[in-house]
Amino acid sequence: MTATKPFLRALAGETITPPPFWLMRQAGRYLPEYRATRTQAGSFLDLCYNPELAVEVTLQPLRRYGFDAAILFSDILVVPDGLGQGVAFKEGEGPVLTPIRSARDLDGLDISGLHDRMAPVYATVAGLSKAIPATTALIGFSGAPWTVATYMIEGGGSKDFSQAKKLMWAEPETFARLMELLIEATGQYLIRQIDAGAEAIQIFDTWAGALPETEFRKWVIEPARRLVERIHSERPGIPVIGFPRGAGILYEAYVTETKVDGVSLDSSVPLDWAARVLQPKCTVQGNLDPILLVAGGDALDAGIDRVLNALGKGPFIFNLGHGIIPPTPPENVARLTQRVKAFKG
């Protein structure tokens, strides 16, 4: 069935003016209505596993801004939770996990309970596919194996990923076993989201830029290639967007070797290079610096115009280079919405 929704038509290679748009973390703490629902839910994971409230927070930004895509309200860290690793989100501290540091720790993980634990997430997807406007596409997502592995090994966020990299180089078999488990679990998890109603998939490799070239090819490109191949063969017609944040010039190898339908660019990617080298190969998405949404004013307008003028003449989805941050004034998102929708090409 040929795509009719602008977001899906852009991912099928069409140039659309004005471009379809959505924003990473469009549902979240910058919105007062999110904070109210979050309080009602209890913990962050309680919210992720409460289909009714997760549907509500996903819809909140759509009501305000009319985005062309809704992304399932969940998190990249529900998969380790589903594998039996203890995961919690401490107020103002972010995620905290019981770290995986040895083969024995790995033996404690178990894929058999994944889909039971993820059932509320699939219910959220099913609820959203009935609740979103007819022209809005529904995006399912996961973290990429490398990025999720960094949280599992570090036990939370990290500045230098020293524990994850130490395990990768000092205990390669244990690290490879963890990566295989994540590739399999993530593949199953994404297919189930599609079967529940997701029309496109985004794979977030937020910490891809932390790896040197050899390891980037082995642990960012190859797992993504396998996930894209599985989705393209088991669920033909569902497009996949890859987000190897910080990849630099390796964005080109990522696009050609993974065969993603779309590639999400971080804010450091030069716009003319993206238009010349990447856009002829696949739909590009991004890449406004999310802090411009905090700054607002003329700087925000100029930043939006630079992205639109450079990428708006080919297959393109307007987005940020990383998720919205909590101090973002909602009125600046309204300002961005108006400016993107007014773009004439």
Ligand SMILES: O=C(O)CCc1c2[nH]c(c1CC(=O)O)Cc1[nH]c(c(CC(=O)O)c1CCC(=O)O)Cc1[nH]c(c(CC(=O)O)c1CCC(=O)O)Cc1[nH]c(c(CCC(=O)O)c1CC(=O)O)C2
């Ligand atoms: O305290 C809360 O209410 C939960 C905060 C929250 C989380 N995921 C969230 C939210 C809602 C929101 O962003 O406001 C909600 C969340 N996490 C994610 C998404 C998908 C998307 O980005 O649109 C979303 C939004 C989904 C939606 O808009 O419907 C995916 C995610 N979680 C995570 C990452 C890695 C990263 O942050 O870059 C990423 C991918 C990149 C990104 O968009 O930021 C990991 C994660 N999840 C979380 C945190 C803590 C955030 C913080 O304390 O600053 C962190 C970051 C970290 O500490 O490394 C929890």
